Amino acid sequence: MQRKLLTIITEASLERRLIAGIKQRGAHGYTITEAYGEGSRGVRESGFEKAGNIRVEVVCDAAVAERIASWLREHYYRDYAMILFLQDVEVLRPEKF
Amino acid sequence: MQRKLLTIITEASLERRLIAGIKQRGAHGYTITEAYGEGSRGVRESGFEKAGNIRVEVVCDAAVAERIASWLREHYYRDYAMILFLQDVEVLRPEKF
Amino acid sequence: MQRKLLTIITEASLERRLIAGIKQRGAHGYTITEAYGEGSRGVRESGFEKAGNIRVEVVCDAAVAERIASWLREHYYRDYAMILFLQDVEVLRPEKF
Amino acid sequence: MSLDPVILFFLLGLGAGALKADLRLPSAVYELLSVLLLLSIGMKGGMAMSGVPAGELVVQLAAVAVMGLVTGVVAYGLLRLSRGLARSDAASIAAHYGSVSVGTYAVAVAFLAHVGVSFEEYVAAFVVVLEVPAILLGIVLARGARPEGGWRALAGEVFLGKSVVLLLGGLLIGLIAGPVGLEGISPLFFDAFKGILALFLLEMGLVAATQLGAIRRHGVFVLAFALVMPLVGAIIGAGFAFVMGLSLGGALLLTTLGASASYIAAPAAMRMAVPEANPGLSLTASLAVTFPFNVLVGIPLYFRILQAVWPDAGG
Amino acid sequence: MSLDPVILFFLLGLGAGALKADLRLPSAVYELLSVLLLLSIGMKGGMAMSGVPAGELVVQLAAVAVMGLVTGVVAYGLLRLSRGLARSDAASIAAHYGSVSVGTYAVAVAFLAHVGVSFEEYVAAFVVVLEVPAILLGIVLARGARPEGGWRALAGEVFLGKSVVLLLGGLLIGLIAGPVGLEGISPLFFDAFKGILALFLLEMGLVAATQLGAIRRHGVFVLAFALVMPLVGAIIGAGFAFVMGLSLGGALLLTTLGASASYIAAPAAMRMAVPEANPGLSLTASLAVTFPFNVLVGIPLYFRILQAVWPDAGG
Amino acid sequence: MSLDPVILFFLLGLGAGALKADLRLPSAVYELLSVLLLLSIGMKGGMAMSGVPAGELVVQLAAVAVMGLVTGVVAYGLLRLSRGLARSDAASIAAHYGSVSVGTYAVAVAFLAHVGVSFEEYVAAFVVVLEVPAILLGIVLARGARPEGGWRALAGEVFLGKSVVLLLGGLLIGLIAGPVGLEGISPLFFDAFKGILALFLLEMGLVAATQLGAIRRHGVFVLAFALVMPLVGAIIGAGFAFVMGLSLGGALLLTTLGASASYIAAPAAMRMAVPEANPGLSLTASLAVTFPFNVLVGIPLYFRILQAVWPDAGG
């Protein structure tokens, strides 16, 4: 069955707010890995306080993905280092997501 | 050339069995990153023993992906925190996978 | 809007050269996570010096992805542990990538 | 009898965790601290063992192994009183409580130093022996003689787990090198021990606090068990200590071991061997209830009682 | 007056970073080091507080809180002189400079030990009090009374941040346990302190070096501010130290606190409460300019001047 | 002559690794340990250097650099005896064996303390000098004068690698600050040294064990080389020590350095400069064969022999 995989890469300090907001918008789960990288807001590396990034993945249906994306666009895009992208994925237990 | 990317997110304590099982079912490689997250079995965080998750990626052909997925479904789905999803990927050296 | 997601999994010691080469070939950013795994060059684990892998993601257009991939193929495929794969992704601000 | 400062670190962690403070020790730090604690407890035991007649030691270690089984069986019996609890869950929790917690043991050692009571240093060897039997028992109780993955794979999980390897390794190192040989590494492994324990307890407080929320979910029976079982285990431990003729200090340690529940070796082994048991249940009981209870209330309580009744005690 | 070796570690880090050497301390190591520093500074303050009359202490702590606000307001005033700087950026930078840097404080403590000048140990308690007020001030300056996410969420970010929790927690532990109680953990927390500070400064040198490139980007005004403001803050700190009747050693510490800029608590809080402020600007100023300046030039300079003018100084 | 306990830690790691025990030190812990070791070895050398006449020191350091080249050339000659080994592989392995292992050096220092034999402390400075020349030699042997990426980039890899930077940095800090200046950081960097070395060897044992499987894959020639070359290197080292007039202790250290093979600086540099060389080959040889051999057998063996023949030795 098809679902969406939404990947968000952003500042580690946003973690709590992001988790709360994602769940509030209907996601049933998320997975986070620590990451570092570079983009329009310069190099972001861990190693000192929360200077690094997190990479958040959410498997969900298209509507939830859309809700999360537009929430992020409105609230965080302007002021935070953040990118996100969307892919189609096939899952085994679609009722979970 | 098209191949499948199978991503498994599950408990870190399963790592050894997972690797053995994946290889046994025909995968030629795998990549693991440490992760944490939340799903139907609650929050899973590292920081204490093996309380965290691993995120396992396997690039392989569709048949191998199918074999791995059904093995996981039969043996681990019921008792372990685990999700998996499948995507199409394009690879450069298809003979490797 | 559609863009490409290029994922490169390779030796951690290549990090600096990889970043320089990626940017030189037109990528506007990249994200790195630490990883370990196994492939045709045996097990690669962190825990001792730079024995582990990195997983590098680049969101870019198809031409840049192609340039990076062929550069890697020519310079690093033979001598380094490395795989790469390509996917389609949908992004919100295509002008960024 | 003032509070040992290491307890204050545990309370700090517990408080910071409960208030959701932005404080997390990275898992690498936790790993480092636990490796140091396990090795130094093992080495202390090993150094002390060389002074004890081998025959006597073997008898005591055998007695202690029996104690682990007894505690496990009693725990299982108590847990089976609940209808709601699956057999596999009862067996898994019993394994945790028959096994022991190295962190709790370290706190009891610090407590004895704090109140100035000596003990048989070789009791550290008991910790190693106590870890394993109840885990095997729990597997048999849950699955008869058929653990998931087979006994071979299982033996690996149990005997080659971090805590057994490091305690046993430390024991051997202590035994072979002796106090003089280990002098050079004493600044890191022995002098810094209490500071390392303090940091470890800070982390354990943080971890316990995150588990607190789960208590509610798991119902009142498990909560009650996690508070009553330490007392039962303490009585078993004290009984064995009496029979084995330990001093007051040694008795407190064995009592504490009886009262304590494993949160390193048992969870890892049960997860693999009895996957159908809910790991949240046993971990919450042992980590979020029994561990804080023993550290904050149990150890001083056991000590008061033992002090009042123990043959060799001054009081 | 020879160079304190901890400064050499900072220079090593700075040099290695500037040369792009392949040297990085993992973030887990940084976390461990900063946790140890915060706890031990807190505990030192707590131990010393028990000797000070409560009334006097409260007055001094209140004075110090005012000092944080004064420094913040002065910083904001200076920053508003620039047309190019957004109000939110000025407010955020002011919050950093009104708040304090624990690392800089630790270097000043090591400096006093190096030159053999004693100080009021309870000054460590000032560090805790100085952290917070200027952060709140900065938020009000930037957004009036409407921080992003509301005051409730914000209080969490500010008061439950790592540095406040560990300093305050250490303070309480030190106060409750006292010097005798803390003897057991002294090898790790006090004897190893200077070595830990040395490693921490090595890391800070590496971090500062990676930020050096950003200075250029942020323009000459911010650079100038980051060099001038420490002197202004030092004067404010020295003034408060004089009014509060501190000794030469205590005065150096309060002067240094005034001169220092936060790079742990303030960045975290401002990022959440005033997200429109550019975090690169304030961090580069405080970490890549003011921190090295204070460590390498400022502290010895302040000491010379204070030594020349301070009532109780021999010189 | 009893076994130094740090060796027991290495054996514990080796055993645990061979049994596939569930024991892994996080890479952050390894990083911390290696940073501490490199810095304290560097500082010890630096402190000792201030007592030695500059002229004599320069001559000795030059001699030692030559020794690195000689060892590398001899290793290359031996390796070229095999038809199966590519030239780049021979060159890369030669670079590893001409360079040195800081961990092995630390074990030899602990050994001397254990047997109570003193040595010229400034030998630590030799470690820095020995690291680099053979690496450059290996590159020239493999690629003539054309390393991958050019000499500029390469110089960065070699001279700005972790081990050179920390050893050299430590050396300078030790030289500038001197023994008195470094007193404050001595609990962490010097008193805890042996404990840190013990943990480091535990980790190295685990790492070496994971490499053991690879020996088989790489064939008997490389295995034989990894056992014979230490003896050859030891002879070269002892010869240089004799010519340089070192004491018995100093001679053991230089002999051990000659016998040891790099597993930090050389692998990193060769991977970048000679990518066509198989890194598994050289790492397995140096880490899984030569390192254990030197630690377990070599150092005591070299000592016995030197003791029997050395001019200033009592025996």
Ligand SMILES: Nc1ncnc2c1ncn2[C@@H]1O[C@H](COP(=O)(O)O)[C@@H](O)[C@H]1O
């Ligand atoms: N083109 C890209 N490909 C992959 N990751 C990116 C890309 N651009 C930005 N990122 C990641 O997203 C983070 C924030 O991006 P930015 O807001 O552009 O600074 C960066 O630190 C990178 O980790």
Ligand SMILES: Nc1ncnc2c1ncn2[C@@H]1O[C@H](COP(=O)(O)O)[C@@H](O)[C@H]1O
């Ligand atoms: N919807 C989701 N999106 C992304 N990751 C998820 C999702 N659900 C679960 N996970 C991850 O998979 C792990 C196990 O999931 P579960 O078995 O549902 O507890 C969680 O700890 C998460 O890391």
Ligand SMILES: Nc1ncnc2c1ncn2[C@@H]1O[C@H](COP(=O)(O)O)[C@@H](O)[C@H]1O
């Ligand atoms: N089939 C695969 N699936 C996922 N990751 C792989 C696969 N093959 C190789 N890798 C990863 O790529 C790295 C280098 O691969 P190799 O060059 O084949 O040794 C390995 O260490 C793995 O992390």
Ligand code: NA
């Ligand atoms: Na027990």
Ligand code: NA
């Ligand atoms: Na300030």
Ligand code: NA
């Ligand atoms: Na050598």
